Amino acid sequence: MAARSTALKKTPPAVSGPARPHVGQLDIPDLDRLIHERIRLGIVSALAANSSLTFNDLKKLLRTTDGNLSVHARKLEEAGYIACSKSFEGRMPKTEYALTDTGRKALEKYLNHMEALIQAMKR
DSSP states (O other), X not given: OOOOOOOOOOOOOOOOOOSXXXXXXXXXXXXXXXXXXXXXXXXXXXXXXXXXXXXXXXHHHHTOOHHHHHHHHHHHHHTTSEEEEEEEETTEEEEEEEEOHHHHHHHHHHHHHHHHHHHHHXX
């Protein structure tokens, strides 16, 4: 009988570095991870440009699935970035979203952050 080899798995060495990235002498704060994700950024951006949008409008605009949009919209709603209202048009349910003041401020902060990153990289 051959003996089994029980080799220990080696973990890769930890990468050391600052908790926050630095560009030159500029201290760059962490991005808002909630907005930074592509679908969520699309949702808040679309709502910033419109007073409100229906679920189907957002789904078409972002070219995503019902489930994907639903999950991302719920995360934004839980954070207070968007408001959701449900109603009926005849017998058809209608879900409508709008950007809240908190969401608008968060998007503005995120965009300012991205603009600062772009300017820092150009230097």
